[in-house]
Amino acid sequence: MSWSNSAGILLLALLSGCSPAPGVAAEVCPVQKTQPLRFVDVFDGPVEDLATLVPDKAQARSGYWRLGYVYDAARFVTIRCKYADGKTLDVMLSNRVERCDYQIDAEKTLVLRCK
Secondary structure, three states: OOHHHHHHHHHHHHHHOOOOOOOOOEEOOOOOOOOOEEEEEEEEOOHHHOOEOOOOEEOOOEEEEEOHHHHHOOOOEEEEEEEOOOOEEEEEEOOOOOEEEEEEOOOOOEEEEEO
């Protein structure tokens, strides 16, 4: 399989909210080498509805959202990824996600993983 095909499959999996295997956490926001991820917003449904979710646990460098109840109500989650250059990317998690965890390193780069 060529590199571009592999990259396309990975991007499709990220955009559809799939994790590589059941129970395995997957990064949601695509890594951009020159622009680190700084913030995320988590929404119940489409971003346009402005239903921002507050983390269930929020600390200075880590925290998480429990999200199973959103899917139990036949809705979905959208993640807004915010990068250092101000650009944003919205990722709809149409497949059920139970929880999303964030970590912030010493350089203030954020990583969000959902499972």
